[in-house]
Amino acid sequence: MNFLRIPSAFHGVRCQSPHSFFLQCCKSIPSRIERNRFRCYHTVPEIPERKLNPLFSDRGVKVAWDEHQGLVVKSLNDRVKGTELEDHSIFNIIFQTAVLPEHAATFQFASQAYNNHFFFESLIGAEKAKEDSKTQFESNPVIQQVVLENFESKEDLLSKIKQLASNTFGAAWIWVVLDDYNRLQVIRTFQAGTPFLWTRWQSNDPHLVPSVPDHSTRPRNYSHVPLLNLCLWDHAYFTDFGLFQREQYIDTWFQSINWSLIEDRLKQSLV
Amino acid sequence: MNLQTRFTKALDVGYKNFLSRDAVKTIFSYDNRLREELHKECKLHQIPYKVPSDLMVQNVNDPRKTKVFNYSSQLVNHDFFFSGIISQDRFSEDADLGAVNLKPGIDASFGSFNELRTQLIEVGNSIFGDGWLWLVYSPERSLFSLLCTYNASNAFLWGTEFPKTRTKEIVPLLCVNLWQYAYLQDYGINNKEKYISNWWNLINWSVVNNRFQASRMEPL
Helix, strand or coil: CCCCCCCCECCCCCCCCCCCCCCCCCCCCCCCCCCCCCCCEECCCCCCCCCCCCCCCCCHHHHHHHHHHHHHHHHHHHHHHHCCCCCCCHHHHHHHHHHHHHHHHHHHHHHHHHHHHHHHEEECCCCHHCCCHHHHHHHHHHHHHHHHHHHHHHHHHHHHHHHHHHHCCEEEEEEEEEEECCEEEEEEEEECCCCCCCCCCCCHHHCCCCCCCCCCCCCCCCCEEEEEEEECCCHHHCCCCCCCCHHHHHHHHHHEEEEHCCCCCCHCCCC | CHHHHHCHHHHHCCEEECCCCCHHHHHHHHHHHHHHHHHHHHHHHCCCCHHHHHHHHHHHCCCCHHHHHHHHHHHHHHHHHHHCCCCCCCHHHHHHHHHHHHHHHHHHHHHCCCHHHHHHHHHHHHHCCCEEEEEECCCCCCEEEEEECCCCCCHHHHCCCCCCCCCCCCCCEEEEEHHHHHHHHHHHHEEEEEEEEHHHHEEEEEHHHHHHHCCCCCCC
């Protein structure tokens, strides 16, 4: 008897935190089921908000999201097709490919797909922000309390982020993470590093890698939980701001955060 | 000497079939900006401003001076990159002579120039993030090979523990800029392959050959 295999297309499956392992599955099963159809394991999901002026113009969103994420997802699919990682979520792939050097490229693509999606999910356009007061920092008590406990003010958090960003040369991500003691920290990962694993922070400037050991590779089982991230890859600010206008880009980014989403992430992660 | 002064023609017309005038303008102004920032950093750390290659070598392992290292290294890389491209007002015939000289070595290491080209494109395409791709020569093994470096790292300082301008271990011969700003404007974020294959057509092999020959000369 021939069974028609229903392709399971995970629409950008991602986890909100390692503690909750909450998977978002695709919302629609493809309408035409073909027997020998090539299975698309990961696809580029829809981001909640595409009108991200003034942070990203339409062209900016197209470059930084559609094109970049498309390339990353396609490369990831090419690499996992035919392997045992075929059916796994992006989150699982990150953990499983983080160790061996031969999996390094797969890790980079999976991690970048996750990071980019994490970034675009948290953004909101200026107009929407004005209409919807729920997205304001002041309307979200839990995140407000956590930020004020760890930094003097919201502006202090921004200045710490900017300080780290100004010391960063090259493609990187800056994260605001929650550590094991529920403290907030600002960390940086180069290229497509992930904050989930100590060994994959990629926190050292790559040119120091051959000679200087990475002190963050400590043998611990748990990891930091990211709440917020900032994309410092060239393609993010090249289109709308220019190569040396990173500061303006970061300022604008801080105005474009959807704090209600951050609050949700935080609530789900508090142990 | 900054790129604008050295490569004035490129600023006027760009590189044919490789980089448009606007892209060249972006890269050169980025280079200028790096120079300014480097001056500022030197003043901040109270070190005398020298040629970028000296600054790079002197500050390679100092974590407090990462900015000085990064900026000066990036400037050195830019220079190395642009000087390996055929200039717009020189003929390309002498470029091919260089290729003739390199042929035995390249054939021994890669099989053929075509194979080298294929590998350059594949390796360049698989670099994720910002970086540089180098063609280097290893005198110990008498072989050419490819080397990727990330961010502002370069092949000059590869495998060295302490400052040396030219290592005996490997000799950089050629490099291509794979930072996003270099190809974003003309090719878009997904077309790095095209960028690299267009660059291949403009390589000045006589410069590469000169660098290769210079490494094999015995010191006096």
